Amino acid sequence: MNEPLNPPDLPNPTSQEDAPRWTPLCASSDVAENRARAATLDGKQLVVWRDGEGGIHVWDDRCPHRGETLSDGVVAGGLIACASHGWRFDVNGQQIRLINSTQSARCDAKIHATVHDAHERNGYVWVRVPLARAAVVKDARASAASHHECA
Ligand code: FES
Numbered sequence: 001m002n003e004p005l006n007p008p009d010l011p012n013p014t015s016q017e018d019a020p021r022w023t024p025l026c027a028s029s030d031v032a033e034n035r036a037r038a039a040t041l042d043g044k045q046l047v048v049w050r051d052g053e054g055g056i057h058v059w060d061d062r063c064p065h066r067g068e069t070l071s072d073g074v075v076a077g078g079l080i081a082c083a084s085h086g087w088r089f090d091v092n093g094q095q096i097r098l099i100n101s102t103q104s105a106r107c108d109a110k111i112h113a114t115v116h117d118a119h120e121r122n123g124y125v126w127v128r129v130p131l132a133r134a135a136v137v138k139d140a141r142a143s144a145a146s147h148h149e150c151a
Contacts, residue, residue, distance in 0.1 A: 025124070047069070056125055059116060
């Protein structure tokens, strides 16, 4: 990659040492439009997917229905559909029911995928994920140089 690796100009919400920080997850080019891929960040299983308008999304790779991986799902019409039983989720993680090909309706508002803050900068997908252990990346430049590969 020829672009310089600079820490993103994305604000961190707090100066607390153990607060989630922006971390490079994978190269933007690893995630094609209307595709979902698995990724890991310090042992945490994530799905990174790109909607049809180019928007990038990073969620826990776990369907709220029965816990299957969303990274095996299908992306279409701005929704990601779980491959197991077909539950669909909009870009906010809300479960959606298709009424017909042009209409959709929200399902129970409590049924939500776990969504993380994600942005693209300098050719990378950056994510802010609370990690199980304190894995704060203090030097984004060093971390970007050894970015995590999407599966
Ligand atoms: S596990 Fe995802 S729809 Fe059932």
